[in-house]
Amino acid sequence: MAYRETEKMRNRKAEARKRIIECTHECVAEGGFRSAQITRIAACAGVATGTIYRHFESKEDLFAEIFRIATQREVNRVAEALATEGDPVVRLETALRQFAERALRGPVMAWALIAEPVDPKVEEERLKFRRAYAELFEQAIRESIEEDSLPVQDARQSSTCVVGAIAESLVGPLSPAQAEGADQADKNDHDPLVDSIICFCMQGLTGTRR
Amino acid sequence: MAYRETEKMRNRKAEARKRIIECTHECVAEGGFRSAQITRIAACAGVATGTIYRHFESKEDLFAEIFRIATQREVNRVAEALATEGDPVVRLETALRQFAERALRGPVMAWALIAEPVDPKVEEERLKFRRAYAELFEQAIRESIEEDSLPVQDARQSSTCVVGAIAESLVGPLSPAQAEGADQADKNDHDPLVDSIICFCMQGLTGTRR
DNA sequence: ACAAAGAATGAATAATGATTCACTACTTAT
DNA sequence: ATAAGTAGTGAATCATTATTCATTCTTTGT
Structure with a gap:
């Protein structure tokens, strides 16, 4: 019993999530859903592709x-x-x-x-x-x-x-x-x-x- | 110098081409271009996938x-x-x-x-x-x-x-x-x-x- | 019947892109 | 400082499809 999710972490995660959402919105606004690939979104948000899947099911x-x-x-x-x-x-x-x-x-x-x-x-x-x-x-x-x-x-x-x-x-x-x-x-x-x-x-x- | 394209062959090819066109039309009418895969079209037209490419560039x-x-x-x-x-x-x-x-x-x-x-x-x-x-x-x-x-x-x-x-x-x-x-x-x-x-x-x- | 040429085949390859997962790095509580 | 737990990573995997090409089958002229 060592790590427990703290406020700081919750905030950080929320920010990452928000950043992903913003970047996805940006990609979609630029070229539609078709052109919004996970890789691109991840790069834009400055996270790894896998990270996307920690925040969203799919x-x-x-x-x-x-x-x-x-x-x-x-x-x-x-x-x-x-x-x-x-x-x-x-x-x-x-x-x-x-x-x-x-x-x-x-x-x-x-x-x-x-x-x-x-x-x-x-x-x-x-x-x-x-x-x-x-x-x-x-x-x-x-x-x-x-x-x-x-x-x-x-x-x-x-x-x-x-x-x-x-x-x-x-x-x-x-x-x-x-x-x-x-x-x-x-x-x-x-x-x-x-x-x-x-x-x-x-x-x-x-x-x-x- | 043995084989020379003859009328019969020309007709047969034309028919195949027509069949492919008809089947593609059918597939598109059913589910749009998205759902009209070459494999499906070929199956529908009763030819091999490769045959499609003998009739159409791509x-x-x-x-x-x-x-x-x-x-x-x-x-x-x-x-x-x-x-x-x-x-x-x-x-x-x-x-x-x-x-x-x-x-x-x-x-x-x-x-x-x-x-x-x-x-x-x-x-x-x-x-x-x-x-x-x-x-x-x-x-x-x-x-x-x-x-x-x-x-x-x-x-x-x-x-x-x-x-x-x-x-x-x-x-x-x-x-x-x-x-x-x-x-x-x-x-x-x-x-x-x-x-x-x-x-x-x-x-x-x-x-x-x- | 045979050989030359073309047509047809469909399994293998290539390309794209989502998703996974074994691993590393970080946070926290003790 | 350490251990336990979580977040982050990104290369590897999987899935889907278009496209290729070595091989087989047909047709044709002799």
């Missing part, structure tokens, strides 16, 4: 955790935008814009979260992610319909279309613009591209020219 | 060819629907419906063509595929704008949104419905799901309630 588990974290952040932003007071359609538009802007700011990560093929455990997280979005957008659409701010429609389906329209708009730019995309990252909040996407989506929802 | 080349063929078929259908006479907006709607129905009928193949990550040579084909669609839908949208049948908009962007809305609508059903999807394959031409997608898209394009 690559799948690690990825699932990354996914959960990244997703939570996105969903929270949208939820915030939807939680304000005022015209429900305006709130919806704001939330969609939020979503589109964030996605276009980090297209590789957005693609990884939305469409990149992943292993089952990660896919499971993705389903929760989708459900979370569905609940948010759908709910907002549904409320708007009840208030006669939107015409009657299949809220779930409309929500899907909206997410798809935005996703596709960024998958296109993905192959050529990957490198340059990072440059124009955080400067302008008023991209005409976003405007035209949002315009399409809002028209799709409202059936009203804007 | 897996990438084979896939590129499959992609080209499948794509050509899809694009042709849409082109046909767009080539008719009459109200350009109606033609557009018909073409979109065509596209959506076909995609939802074979969602795995559609996903493979639209969004599955693939090797560079295949990705190159995908770019051509995208360009072909862009040219079709965009052109139609552009013409409609000129005739004042559609409000002024970024035709390229709208086309992207439309493709995305449809694609996302089928990616959702993909994971759960894969198996059952095949069953309801070719029966009904009037799916309410398609209706609501098309409704959203047309409203997105026109800004008019329908």
Whole structure:
């Protein structure tokens, strides 16, 4: 009875774990899950490959955790935008814009979260992610319909279309613009591209020219 | 000087090649490019793995060819629907419906063509595929704008949104419905799901309630 | 029937990348 | 200082697949 886990050790381990998570996030944001190999992540975090496995059961588990974290952040932003007071359609538009802007700011990560093929455990997280979005957008659409701010429609389906329209708009730019995309990252909040996407989506929802 | 390639042999080879192509198509339609391994394809086509390489330079080349063929078929259908006479907006709607129905009928193949990550040579084909669609839908949208049948908009962007809305609508059903999807394959031409997608898209394009 | 040429074969090889594990180094309590 | 226990290491292993190539089988012209 000599060694007993102490606070100091717990902290150190927690830090290592955090570092691994951050590096994985970084790798995924750079090239998607596909390019995030354990070896690369380990090197980036400054630990041995084996160390990864002291902190995570498997690559799948690690990825699932990354996914959960990244997703939570996105969903929270949208939820915030939807939680304000005022015209429900305006709130919806704001939330969609939020979503589109964030996605276009980090297209590789957005693609990884939305469409990149992943292993089952990660896919499971993705389903929760989708459900979370569905609940948010759908709910907002549904409320708007009840208030006669939107015409009657299949809220779930409309929500899907909206997410798809935005996703596709960024998958296109993905192959050529990957490198340059990072440059124009955080400067302008008023991209005409976003405007035209949002315009399409809002028209799709409202059936009203804007 | 004994053996000289004869007509009979040429035919036999051509048949083998065709069989390989068909089986590859089948495998891709079943589980995407990812699940189409050379061994599986060879087994399905009733030849040895090595034989595949007598007909195709590499897996990438084979896939590129499959992609080209499948794509050509899809694009042709849409082109046909767009080539008719009459109200350009109606033609557009018909073409979109065509596209959506076909995609939802074979969602795995559609996903493979639209969004599955693939090797560079295949990705190159995908770019051509995208360009072909862009040219079709965009052109139609552009013409409609000129005739004042559609409000002024970024035709390229709208086309992207439309493709995305449809694609996302089928990616959702993909994971759960894969198996059952095949069953309801070719029966009904009037799916309410398609209706609501098309409704959203047309409203997105026109800004008019329908 | 025979020999020359090509086609087909599939076991062996190569390449990639996740995971393990025998070992070392470090922490802690006595 | 020492022993007991834990964390970290990274080369070795395992698994998966594309690709090769020495060998066998077929076809063809004489």
